[in-house]
Amino acid sequence: MNLELVKQYLEGDKKDEDESKVANLPPRFIERFVAKGIKVDLIEPGRIVCSMKVQPHLLEExxxxxxxxxxxxxxxxxxxELRKKxxxxxxxxxxxxKYLAPRSKL
Incomplete structure (x- = not known):
């Protein structure tokens, strides 16, 4: 597994920030929608450390x-685990x- 590709997927493309998200939704859009704004600090097999800014009223990372x-x-x-940065x-x-359903052989 290419960990750099995983990082790019989680953080999203920098170029598409100004584009209409509704017009270009991928089939599994909810994953990127929920993860919008996440910055991947460290990625290694079996472990991911991310950071994000929370709502402006908290003013905290x-x-x-x-x-x-x-x-x-x-x-x-x-x-x-969620920690104050x-x-x-x-x-x-x-x-x-999570239950991992077997893949269909069809």
Whole structure:
């Protein structure tokens, strides 16, 4: 897996910031829509560290760190931590378990 391509996908294209997003929505647009504004600080196999600016009324940058705890044939488990970028204080922590459906052979 090319980690640089993953980083480019998450951060989005710099050139398309001024274009109409509605006219150019990719088939899985919600992923990029939710991730808009994310800056990838570190990417390595099984781990991504991102940062983003939160709503203007908070005037604070946060850091998002996610780790793949387990990736099997049928289930994947991911841990996510949100911290204040300035002092590293933990804001929120979450864990996500996802069923990995087998790909169709058709």
């Amino acid at each position: 946060i850091e998002i760190e996610s780790k793949a705890l387990r990736v099997g044939k049928a289930v994947a488990v991911v841990s996510v 300035k002092d590293g204080k933990l804001i929120a922590q979450g864990r996500h378990t």
